[in-house]
Structure formats: structure tokens, C-alpha cells
Amino acid sequence: MLSTGIYAGLGAVAGLGLATCGFAYASVWPGSRLFGEALVAPRRPGELALTFDDGPNPAWTPQLLDVLASHGVRATFFMLGKYAQAEPALVRRVAEAGHLIGSHSWSHPNLAIAAPGRVRQELVRTKEMLEQTTGVQIKYFRPPFGGRRPAVLRMARSLGMSPVLWNAMASDWSDPSADRITKRMMHSIDRLERRGWAANILLHDGGNLGLGVDRGPSVTAAGLLLSHYITTHRFVTVDAWS
Numbered sequence: 751m752l753s754t755g756i757y758a759g760l761g762a763v764a765g766l767g768l769a770t771c772g773f774a775y776a777s778v779w780p781g782s783r784l785f786g787e788a789l790v791a792p793r794r795p796g797e798l799a800l801t802f803d804d805g806p807n808p809a810w811t812p813q814l815l816d817v818l819a820s821h822g823v824r825a826t827f828f829m830l831g832k833y834a835q836a837e838p839a840l841v842r843r844v845a846e847a848g849h850l851i852g853s854h855s856w857s858h859p860n861l862a863i864a865a866p867g868r869v870r871q872e873l874v875r876t877k878e879m880l881e882q883t884t885g886v887q888i889k890y891f892r893p894p895f896g897g898r899r900p901a902v903l904r905m906a907r908s909l910g911m912s913p914v915l916w917n918a919m920a921s922d923w924s925d926p927s928a929d930r931i932t933k934r935m936m937h938s939i940d941r942l943e944r945r946g947w948a949a950n951i952l953l954h955d956g957g958n959l960g961l962g963v964d965r966g967p968s969v970t971a972a973g974l975l976l977s978h979y980i981t982t983h984r985f986v987t988v989d990a991w992s
């Protein structure tokens with residue numbers, strides 16, 4: 751029984767059913783219950799999962815790995831298949847540092863409006879690429895843009911991957927100020943904690959529009975969050991919650 755994980759999802763009726771058998775319900779991510787079941791975060795205040803989307807990015811992922819290593823923290827990386835294909839050594843470096851790697855599709859389409867054949871191709875190709883590159887089974891999937899149509903999440907599960915969303919974000923992909931990103935993120939994390947939830951923190955080490963985008967602010971923000979919370983909180987990878 752997954753009593754420790756929260757699964758945002760299903761319809762309101764199904765959600766009530768889940769709540770009665772020990773699941774916490776998705777009040778932290780109210781929209782998600784309309785779109786199917788996905789892992790967000792459990793009721794474990796004090797636990798934080800740093801997650802990074804849209805990499806690997808040769809311009810910034812290595813610096814991010816150094817920041818994480820300097821704090822002895824493991825994070826979760828939801829990678830794009832097309833970048834993994836271009837940067838296999840960097841993918842291996844992430845895996846060998848002990849981080850959890852998940853799929854973020856091959857090319858970052860909005861899967862909520864993609865044809866079923868396209869969805870399947872995006873998921874299968876990325877899973878195979880990441881598994882061949884790392885030698886590790888890929889068990890987690892985060893839909894691009896949070897596009898969580900039930901059919902998409904069902905397909906991910908049929909391929910052996912649990913869908914993962916998030917409950918803390920700060921528009922780091924568009925804000926050049928690391929301080930602003932960090933402040934907004936701390937506000938979300940602290941609010942979640944007051945309400946009794948762990949934080950599933952969405953940041954970006956890459957960008958869906960091309961390899962090599964500037965993610966300096968995101969990497970700096972990750973370092974500031976680590977410095978702020980490292981002595982009082984436990985950093986986990988999302989597999990700790992499933």
C-alpha cells in the first residue's frame with residue numbers, strides 16, 4: 751500500500767476512494783485530478799526533491815553536478831531523448847554520480863494534443879535511448895508542459911514508467927534573477943511544509959528549444975536552496991516517494 755506517496759489524480763469520485771484507503775489526496779495540485787494519476791509528493795514535511803527538466807545540457811549540467819556533489823545531494827533529472835542522444839557521456843556522468851534519471855519525452859511536444867502513435871514513439875524511443883546509455887531501467891516520466899492527458903499517463907505506465915508532476919516551481923526557465931527564483935521557490939517550499947507536504951521542486955538544467963541554453967540562474971538557485979535547507983531538510987530523489 752502506497753500510503754506514503756500522494757498520487758494526484760483520477761476523478762473526484764475515484765479520488766475519494768483513494769483517500770479512504772490511505773492515500774493523501776492531491777490538494778496541493780488541484781488541477782491534476784482532472785487529468786489522471788501522477789506522483790507529486792507525499793505528506794512528509796521536511797523532505798525535498800530537486801528535479802531538473804529539459805537536459806542534459808553541456809553548458810550547465812556539469813556545473814549543476816558539481817553543485818549537487820559539493821552538498822552530497824542526489825537529484826532527479828527528467829531528460830529529453832534527443833539531447834541524451836547528442837550527449838551520451840554527460841548522461842552517463844549524471845547516472846554515475848548517483849542521480850535518478852527519468853524520461854521527459856524525446857522532443858518535448860505537448861503530448862496532451864499529440865496523436866497516440868506519436869506519444870508512444872516519443873516515450874519508447876526515449877526510454878530505450880536512456881536505458882542503452884546508462885544501463886539502468888527508466889521508471890519515471892514527466893510529461894512536457896505537464897501535459898497529463900489520462901491516455902498519455904496510461905501509456906507511460908504501460909511502458910513501466912510512473913508519471914511524475916511537481917508542486918513547487920518558480921518560472922526559472924524565463925527569469926534571469928537567481929535571487930528571485932530562489933525566493934519564490936522558498937516561499938512555495940515553506941508554504942507546502944506548513945501544510946504538511948514534501949516539496950517536489952521543478953527547475954531546469956536545459957531548454958526545450960535547443961542544446962546549450964543559459965541555465966546559470968537555475969543552477970545558482972539550486973545552490974542557494976541547497977545551502978538554505980541542507981541542515982534542516984532531507985533531499986531525496988522521487989523514487990523515495992513511490
Ligand SMILES: [Zn+2]
Nearest residue numbers: 803804894895
Ligand atoms: Zn520540459
